[in-house]
Amino acid sequence: MNDKDTSDRSPASRQVEPLRKFLVVVDGTPESEVALKFAARRALHTSGVVALFAILEPGDFQHWLGVESIMREEARQEAEAILHRLAAQVNDLTGRLPELIIREGKKAEQLKELIEEDSSIAILVLAAGTGKEGPGPLVQLVASAAENAFPIPVTVVPGSLTDEEIEVLA
Numbered sequence: 001m002n003d004k005d006t007s008d009r010s011p012a013s014r015q016v017e018p019l020r021k022f023l024v025v026v027d028g029t030p031e032s033e034v035a036l037k038f039a040a041r042r043a044l045h046t047s048g049v050v051a052l053f054a055i056l057e058p059g060d061f062q063h064w065l066g067v068e069s070i071m072r073e074e075a076r077q078e079a080e081a082i083l084h085r086l087a088a089q090v091n092d093l094t095g096r097l098p099e100l101i102i103r104e105g106k107k108a109e110q111l112k113e114l115i116e117e118d119s120s121i122a123i124l125v126l127a128a129g130t131g132k133e134g135p136g137p138l139v140q141l142v143a144s145a146a147e148n149a150f151p152i153p154v155t156v157v158p159g160s161l162t163d164e165e166i167e168v169l170a
Helices: 030-045 065-094 107-117 137-143 163-169
Strands: 021-025 049-056 099-104 121-128 154-158
Touching: 021 030, 021 107, 030 049, 030 065, 030 121, 030 154, 030 163, 049 065, 049 107, 065 099, 099 107, 107 121, 107 137
Parallel strands: 021 049, 021 121, 049 099, 121 154
Antiparallel strands: none
């Protein structure tokens, strides 16, 4: 045995560091797919992983419980379908399956809660909208007052980036 090597090499002594997560909020828009591709390329180049986050916002039919229940279930099924389709894209781009997360509630609140709960989320990746409506509510939130700031870095990419541009930038 080498006298200089005093490290414990047993499996129990090694602590596994969680992989750095790139969090992408997905909603089925073309912009969210741009954010996903950017996050996947960054994760690949930095040995990270992607987490896909779908948020089901509360409906306006609270007084019609049967209708609300059906609408909630349909929204969940749609979110699951989108997540699984996008997970396949992430797997193709990175060789790793992403983490899939679905929550119900208001987007900003759920997003902040998730970031606070999961310390391995290192970067939030958003894509700015390309339509007349503006950059999107989450991008607007990020750009607003400091009290709305997220506790992690936020990367906002143009929603109009091409695959070639993403490859160069990421």
